[in-house]
Amino acid sequence: MTQVMPPKPPARPDRVSLWRYVKLFRQDILSAQPAKLYRAWMAEFRTPFFRSFLVNQPDLVKRVLKERPDDFPKSDRIAEGLKPLLGNSVFLTNGEAWKRQRRIIDPAFEGGRLKDTFPAMRAAAEAAVARLEGQQGLVEIEEETSHAAADVIFRTLFSIPIEHEVAGQVFTRFRDYQRSQPLLNLAAFVPLPRWMPRFFRRGTRQNASEIRALIAQLTSERMAAIEAGTAPDDLATKIMTTRDPETGSTFDADEMVDQVAIFFLAGHETSASALAWALYLMALYPEWQEKVAAEAAALEDGSFAAVSKLKISRDVFRETLRLYPPVPMMVREAACPERFRNRDVPKGAQMVLSPWHLHRHERLWENPDGFDPARWQTENGKQCQRDAYIPFSAGARVCTGAGFAMVEGPLILSMILRRLRIEPVAGKAPVPVAHLTVRSQNGIWLQLSPR
Numbered sequence: 001m002t003q004v005m006p007p008k009p010p011a012r013p014d015r016v017s018l019w020r021y022v023k024l025f026r027q028d029i030l031s032a033q034p035a036k037l038y039r040a041w042m043a044e045f046r047t048p049f050f051r052s053f054l055v056n057q058p059d060l061v062k063r064v065l066k067e068r069p070d071d072f073p074k075s076d077r078i079a080e081g082l083k084p085l086l087g088n089s090v091f092l093t094n095g096e097a098w099k100r101q102r103r104i105i106d107p108a109f110e111g112g113r114l115k116d117t118f119p120a121m122r123a124a125a126e127a128a129v130a131r132l133e134g135q136q137g138l139v140e141i142e143e144e145t146s147h148a149a150a151d152v153i154f155r156t157l158f159s160i161p162i163e164h165e166v167a168g169q170v171f172t173r174f175r176d177y178q179r180s181q182p183l184l185n186l187a188a189f190v191p192l193p194r195w196m197p198r199f200f201r202r203g204t205r206q207n208a209s210e211i212r213a214l215i216a217q218l219t220s221e222r223m224a225a226i227e228a229g230t231a232p233d234d235l236a237t238k239i240m241t242t243r244d245p246e247t248g249s250t251f252d253a254d255e256m257v258d259q260v261a262i263f264f265l266a267g268h269e270t271s272a273s274a275l276a277w278a279l280y281l282m283a284l285y286p287e288w289q290e291k292v293a294a295e296a297a298a299l300e301d302g303s304f305a306a307v308s309k310l311k312i313s314r315d316v317f318r319e320t321l322r323l324y325p326p327v328p329m330m331v332r333e334a335a336c337p338e339r340f341r342n343r344d345v346p347k348g349a350q351m352v353l354s355p356w357h358l359h360r361h362e363r364l365w366e367n368p369d370g371f372d373p374a375r376w377q378t379e380n381g382k383q384c385q386r387d388a389y390i391p392f393s394a395g396a397r398v399c400t401g402a403g404f405a406m407v408e409g410p411l412i413l414s415m416i417l418r419r420l421r422i423e424p425v426a427g428k429a430p431v432p433v434a435h436l437t438v439r440s441q442n443g444i445w446l447q448l449s450p451r
């Protein structure tokens with residue numbers, strides 16, 4: 001029997017001109033890279049405008065993310081495409097401003113709080129299953145998982161479902177924003193000289209300010225409810241009432257709009273991408289689908305404790321995040337001159353960390369391109385999980401929502417498979433491309449039927 005492999009984008013030839021590279025880049029950063037990056041420890045991109053280094057060696061990744069994060073701050077340039085929408089959100093800031101924001105936000109996402117967040121998450125999962133049961137047949141699943149993940153965010157943050165008028169508007173306008181704002185990847189990885197003006201497509205700024213106005217409506221209503229003592233005990237209330245332990249200050253209304261915008265963006269795009277790929281992989285590997293479906297019986301009692309029994313589902317989700325890390329690459333900037341692998345890294349160089357390449361590194365992983373959720377129980381899998389697995393980044397700037405996402409993903413996956421059987425659709429194998437997150441070029445199509 002020939003083994004079916006999960007889809008992998010084609011690599012470009014080893015040598016291409018700068019302009020061809022930029023052109024490929026604009027189309028998709030994954031297929032713009034040469035295959036040798038799956039074997040390299042480090043690579044340098046030198047052009048007339050900038051120097052970038054792709055760091056693919058575990059100890060160097062650790063140095064940048066975990067050991068010396070202050071010397072490798074977030075690059076300003078990644079902020080350019082997102083600033084109109086995200087303002088000074090925790091995703092974009094550096095230094096003291098960022099540290100203060102994390103001190104206020106982190107307590108809301110602590111492990112212990114997940115139990116309180118769980119009922120809202122589960123309600124969103126139930127609504128997603130009901131929508132899919134209502135459709136059946138041929139379904140484009142990315143659309144569905146986006147809907148579900150956005151619902152999770154609104155229910156956990158503001159105790160409102162996506163059907164709420166303001167929530168629904170944020171969701172649809174946000175999609176338009178992304179479509180009109182293609183600069184993000186390019187600006188981040190191929191930094192343009194600072195003097196070059198930045199153009200946003202017509203409507204992008206307008207759209208961003210409209211989204212922010214909608215969010216401001218939610219935060220100001222919430223502020224009033226907190227003051228009146230009638231606010232629900234959800235993530236928004238928790239964040240808006242948490243004092244910075246060092247200064248005693250709380251977020252003001254504007255700051256909270258920035259943070260809600262990033263929770264919405266970082267929290268729904270990523271989970272939606274991972275869940276869509278996980279469902280596709282389940283269609284491709286029915287033996288694993290059956291295992292997840294059988295295990296999902298544990299969810300019958302509806303308790304938070306039952307989630308810890310979803311071991312196979314969690315391994316499947318973890319394997320999905322390895323093969324299709326929703327954030328395929330991250331960029332940092334060297335704040336001072338460095339020496340990496342006997343190469344001079346000048347101050348200001350862009351340091352690209354690539355979960356996409358690290359997770360499929362041919363010299364680190366056994367069967368790097370294969371789908372094997374059982375690997376997490378092997379020596380190689382455990383070693384690589386420590387050294388070469390960063391779907392949520394690592395160190396001080398690790399994703400705030402990592403614990404949240406590792407409950408949400410396996411939970412929704414299990415709840416869907418408990419009720420529905422899914423199969424791939426002939427002639428519609430998805431091709432991974434990186435937009436804001438790793439998505440499929442033409443959607444992910446599945447055939448759904450009741451179990």
Ligand code: HEM
Nearest residue numbers: 090091266267270271327330391392393397399400401405
């Ligand atoms: C499968 C789902 C998710 C994945 C793969 C993911 C991945 C990531 C990654 C890689 C980063 C670091 C980006 C960088 O340094 O450039 C990040 C940051 C962040 N994520 Fe997530 N994320 C997920 C879900 C969530 C959720 C559910 C939330 C919130 C509800 C969230 C909130 C954030 C925030 C606020 C940051 C910025 C942290 C900082 O810079 O200090 N994420 N995420």
